[in-house]
Every structure is written in structure tokens, then in C-alpha cells.
Amino acid sequence: MxxxxxxxxxxxxxxxxxxxxxxxxxxxxxxxxxGAARNLAKELGIxxxxxxxxxxxxxxxxxxxxxxxxxxxxxxKDFMMLxxxxxxxxxxxxxxxxxxxxxxxxxxxxxxxxxxxGVLTGMDQKKxxxxxxxxxxxxxxxxxxxxxxxxxxxxxLTNTGCTIVLVETAEExxxxxxxxxxxxxxxxxxxxxxxxxxxxxxxxxxxxGIPTMIDMAADVPPVENLWKFxxxxxxxxxxxxxxxxxxxxxxxxxxxxxxxxxAARLSMPPRGSTIGRGMKVNKEEILGMYxxxxxxxxxxxxxxxxxxxxxxxxxxxxxxxxxGVTTDVTVPELGNHTPTLRVSWDPAKVSIPVKLLQENxxxxxxxxxxxxxxxxxxxxxxxMLKSGEEKIVATRLKEELSKAAV
Numbered sequence: 001m002x003x004x005x006x007x008x009x010x011x012x013x014x015x016x017x018x019x020x021x022x023x024x025x026x027x028x029x030x031x032x033x034x035g036a037a038r039n040l041a042k043e044l045g046i047x048x049x050x051x052x053x054x055x056x057x058x059x060x061x062x063x064x065x066x067x068x069x070x071x072x073x074x075x076x077k078d079f080m081m082l083x084x085x086x087x088x089x090x091x092x093x094x095x096x097x098x099x100x101x102x103x104x105x106x107x108x109x110x111x112x113x114x115x116x117x118g119v120l121t122g123m124d125q126k127k128x129x130x131x132x133x134x135x136x137x138x139x140x141x142x143x144x145x146x147x148x149x150x151x152x153x154x155x156x157l158t159n160t161g162c163t164i165v166l167v168e169t170a171e172e173x174x175x176x177x178x179x180x181x182x183x184x185x186x187x188x189x190x191x192x193x194x195x196x197x198x199x200x201x202x203x204x205x206x207x208x209g210i211p212t213m214i215d216m217a218a219d220v221p222p223v224e225n226l227w228k229f230x231x232x233x234x235x236x237x238x239x240x241x242x243x244x245x246x247x248x249x250x251x252x253x254x255x256x257x258x259x260x261x262x263a264a265r266l267s268m269p270p271r272g273s274t275i276g277r278g279m280k281v282n283k284e285e286i287l288g289m290y291x292x293x294x295x296x297x298x299x300x301x302x303x304x305x306x307x308x309x310x311x312x313x314x315x316x317x318x319x320x321x322x323x324g325v326t327t328d329v330t331v332p333e334l335g336n337h338t339p340t341l342r343v344s345w346d347p348a349k350v351s352i353p354v355k356l357l358q359e360n361x362x363x364x365x366x367x368x369x370x371x372x373x374x375x376x377x378x379x380x381x382x383x384m385l386k387s388g389e390e391k392i393v394a395t396r397l398k399e400e401l402s403k404a405a406v
Contacts, residue, residue, distance in 0.1 A: 049367035051384040052315075052393045054336055055218065059369060061242035061249040062384055064288065068247060071291045072284040082270050085283045089290045090261070093253060096297055098227035099237070102255035103265055104286040106279040108217035111238035111254035112156035112185075114276050116143065118264030119183050119211050119236075120160060128266045131275045132161030140182035144173060148193030149186065153215060157185060159275065170196050170204060177208045186234070188216040188225075189335035202233045211235040211260065217252075218335045220244050223301055226293075236260055244338075244383070247292030248285040305339075311382035311390035312339045318394035322401040324349025336381070344377035345401065352404035354378050360400050368393055 041048050055062050064072075086103055093102035105111040120139045121127035127137055134141045143157045147166045154164050162182060167173045173184075173196060184205045191198065198214075205212045213236040214229050221244055229237045236256035242249030254264060267276040316327040324346040329339050345352075354372040361368040370393075371379045380397075382390060 047367055049362070049369050050386075050389045050392060051369055052380045052382070052389075053369045053371045053384070054338075054381045055243035055384060057249070061240075062244070062246045063386075064248065065246050065292065065295060067295065068288045068292045072248070072288045075284045075287045080283050082283060083265075085286050086265070086268075089286050092290055093293060094255060096226070096293060097237075097253075097255050098230045099255035101258040101261035102253055103261055103268070104241070104281050104289045105238075105252045105254050105268075106250055106281050107242075108215065108238050108240040108252040109153065109156045110276070110279040111252045112153070112213070112215060113159045114264045114267055114279065115213055115236040115238060115254050115256070115260065116157050116160050116162065116183055116185075117267040117275060118260045118262070119213075120162070121266065122259075122263050123266065125266065128271075129273045131267065132159060134161040140180050142178075142180040143183045143185050144176050144181060145185045145187070146190075146194035146196060148195075149190045151187070151190060153187065153217075154185065157183070168195055170200055173201075173204055174208075177204075177210060181208075181210055184210050184212045186212065186214045188214055188219050188229070191334060198229075198232060198234075206233070211257075213238065213256075218243050219337070220296070221301060221305075221337050223297060226297065230255065241289045241292065245289075245292045245296040247289040251281060251285045251289040253289065253293070308339050308382045311385055312341045312380070314390050315380055315382070315394045315397065316341055316343070318398040319343045319401060322350065322398060322405060324405070325401055338381055338383045341380040341382075342373065342377055343380065343397070344375065347376050349406055350376075350401055350404045351406050352400070357400055357404070361396055364396055366392065368396055370397075 040046070051059055053059060089104060090102045093104070094100060105114055117128070117131055120134075121131065127139055130137045130139075141162050142165050143154070143162045144165045144167055145154055147168050150164070150166055158164060165176050167176050184201060186198065186201050202212055212234045214234045215238050216225055216229060217238065217240040219225050220239065226239070234256065236254065239253050241247035241251035241253060254261065267274040269277055269280045271277070312329055316329065319325050320327045326344050328342050330342065331337060331339055354376060357378065358370060358372050361370060373379050380393065385393070
């Protein structure tokens with residue numbers, strides 16, 4: 001699973017950054033001209049690579065589209081009131097996602113914390129300033145989640161001061177609900193690991209008057225997921241912005257019921273004395289996130305999928321041309337829903353540990369990142385590849401497998 005999308009290499013191609021960081025000189029006419037832009041990745045010794053692995057945060061997620069970068073550059077040249085930017089952009093995002101309201105957050109993890117903060121405090125400023133200290137405030141203090149959904153991301157919820165209550169069955173869920181229950185939280189990528197499905201979760205919550213939140217951080221594509229869970233009835237929906245949507249890596253979206261979004265914003269910058277003060281999102285990221293989302297909704301997803309399939313096929317054909325190597329393609333249902341190539345080999349015919357193969361690809365020129373798997377196998381995705389990079393991946397993978405042939 002992912003947790004859910006090599007930008008530095010291309011800083012020199014960005015007009016604003018290039019102009020700001022580049023050396024200036026004066027030509028014979030007396031006019032200031034731009035010198036060669038600095039390549040900071042090279043200057044600082046930062047490795048750039050071909051991303052055949054996926055939209056991992058450690059690999060800086062995804063690459064922003066040119067239009068998103070242009071919007072960010074343009075927004076950097078004017079002052080704006082942060083709340084007004086959030087309000088105007090939130091209205092547009094809400095319309096696209098069938099939500100009552102929306103706000104851009106500092107990633108999906110931030111959206112979880114802020115969304116729960118809104119549930120706890122409502123519009124009470126004293127409660128906002130009290131978080132994460134719940135004792136004596138009258139705020140509720142428990143969040144219920146399914147045991148199979150407890151894989152670490154719930155730490156965003158305990159940041160508010162709440163404790164986690166784990167359940168497995170619908171009967172256990174009903175018994176666990178009490179006067180302290182603030183929220184029922186659902187992790188979409190683990191929905192097959194719990195006994196209670198989405199609709200049951202919502203129905204039990206509504207029967208007991210408890211808000212629901214779903215974390216679908218890396219769960220687009222399909223694009224329909226951006227409105228599916230709002231339509232289904234979840235009160236709050238949280239998603240990452242810097243993965244498939246190719247928005248700013250540090251941005252996410254919190255969307256849902258308007259009264260909860262309004263309350264969540266009380267814990268967000270520009271306000272201080274809140275648990276969300278450090279979760280700052282600047283105007284450039286907010287506007288860039290909106291454009292990325294808008295482009296993603298409007299794009300030809302069938303055409304994009306065909307491109308991914310063709311790239312995967314090219315890499316697979318190269319790999320399985322080596323004796324002892326087999327390939328298969330799967331599509332994860334819940335998250336990272338994209339054609340995923342698994343390359344496996346018979347150790348009696350290709351003698352190389354997957355970790356060594358990974359390191360050889362990483363240390364090559366150009367550097368390539370893949371994901372190791374079990375039993376002499378690795379996985380490759382194509383959705384983060386630039387045009388033509390599939391040929392480089394195919395060639396290098398075949399080279400390394402061929403060198404290890406017995």
C-alpha cells in the first residue's frame with residue numbers, strides 16, 4: 001500500500017525561480033539580462049531519478065503540471081487575503097466534488113486533524129484554543145475506528161487529544177458509541193480489512209447522531225472517488241493533493257458538510273493559538289491545488305489509462321525476454337488504482353536478490369526507482385513516468401536481469 005505523487009531537477013526551467021536564482025549581468029545597452037539559471041539539484045548534490053515506483057511521499061509524490069506551476073508563479077507576485085483565497089477556491093472545489101464546502105489543507109494528514117478539530121469545537125473559540133487539552137472543556141474525546149483500519153494514520157486524530165476505540169463488528173460498534181464519541185473514522189484503502197462496509201458505517205453513525213469521516217488519501221483514480229463518498233453521505237472526506245491529481249505535494253483537501261468545514265477553518269491559519277497553526281498552506285498552493293483538481297476532473301482518463309498500459313507493456317516485454325523472467329499486471333482496487341507490473345524471476349536462471357537489483361537501478365545513470373517485492377520480484381508503475389522514460393526503464397531492467405542470468 002501506499003501511503004498513498006524529481007521536481008528540483010527542473011527548477012531551471014521555471015521562469016520565476018530561474019529569474020530569482022540565476023545570475024544577472026548588464027549588457028552593452030545597459031539593460032539587465034538574465035544569466036544561466038542555477039541547477040540546484042546538481043549544485044547541492046541531490047540525486048534525481050526516474051520514478052517507476054509510484055506516488056510515495058518519500059519520493060516527493062508526483063510532478064506538478066506546467067499549468068499548476070504557472071499558476072503558483074503568478075500568484076507569488078500579488079498579495080491576497082488568505083481567508084478569501086480559501087473561501088473562493090473552496091467554493092469551486094466543493095462544486096466539483098459534490099460537497100457543501102471544502103478547504104485546502106497541508107496534505108491529507110492535516111485534513112484529518114483539522115476536520116476532527118472542527119467536529120470537537122464547533123464554532124466555539126474557547127474550545128478551539130483549548131485543543132488538544134479536552135479535560136474540563138465539555139468536548140467529546142473518543143474516535144471509533146475498525147481494528148483493520150488502524151495502521152498508523154489515526155495518529156492525525158489523536159493529535160487533537162482524542163483517544164481511539166477499536167471495534168470489529170457492527171454489534172461492537174453500536175456498543176462502543178457513548179456520550180464521549182466524537183467521530184466514526186473510516187480508512188478507505190483498508191475497507192477490505194474491516195467487517196463493516198462504508199454504507200453500514202454511515203447508517204450506524206447517522207442512527208446515533210455521530211459525524212463520519214473517510215480518509216481516501218491516495219484513492220484516485222478513479223476520478224469518481226472525488227465525489228463518491230460525499231454522495232454516499234460521509235460528513236467529511238479527506239484526500240491528498242500531490243499524488244494522482246499532481247497538485248502541490250504539501251497540499252490536500254478537506255471537504256464535506258459546511259458547518260464542519262467552517263468549524264475546521266477556525267483551527268487553520270491565519271489564526272493563531274490553534275493546533276493547526278503549523279499546518280500553513282500558502283495562497284500559491286491553494287490556487288495550484290484548485291487548478292490541479294480542475295484539470296484532473298476534466299482530463300481524458302481513458303486516454304491516460306491507455307498510455308499507462310502501453311508503457312507497462314513495453315517494460316514487461318523487455319523484462320520477460322530474459323529467460324527465467326515472468327511478468328503479470330494487476331490493478332489495485334482501493335488505492336493506487338493504476339496498472340501495476342510485477343516482474344518475477346526464477347533464481348535458478350536469474351541469480352540476483354531483488355534488493356541488489358533495486359540498488360543497481362538506483363545507482364545507474366539515469367537513476368531509477370522501483371519497488372521491491374517478495375520472492376525474487378519487484379513492482380513497477382508507469383503513471384509517474386514522463387514520456388519516453390518507459391524505454392529507459394525497460395532497457396536498464398533488461399540489462400540488469402541479463403547480467404544476472406545463470
